[in-house]
Amino acid sequence: MQHGVARNGLLYMTEDRLGFQPKRIDALFGARSMSWDLSSMTDIQLTPTLRKLRVTVTTDTGRQRFIVSDALAVFNDLRSWPPR
Numbered sequence: 001m002q003h004g005v006a007r008n009g010l011l012y013m014t015e016d017r018l019g020f021q022p023k024r025i026d027a028l029f030g031a032r033s034m035s036w037d038l039s040s041m042t043d044i045q046l047t048p049t050l051r052k053l054r055v056t057v058t059t060d061t062g063r064q065r066f067i068v069s070d071a072l073a074v075f076n077d078l079r080s081w082p083p084r
Helices: 024-028 071-079
Strands: 009-013 017-022 034-037 041-048 053-059 062-067
Touching: 009 071, 017 024, 034 053, 041 071, 053 071, 062 071
Parallel strands: none
Antiparallel strands: 009 017, 017 034, 041 053, 053 062
């Protein structure tokens, strides 16, 4: 979600960052790429919506909400950071 609008794109995670890359059509309509330091995450929640689960990540700069196809896997991946 960006400015209250759901954006379609790719959510990715590297060793130290969580990022979002919008699909081209969404970028043409104002969606922008974003990334966050994984070390800045302060909370991760899994919330049900009408149709799917939503992953909410709270960082030092705000709250980001993601509706992804396998929310439980994304939630577990984010919770497992930092690697032990």
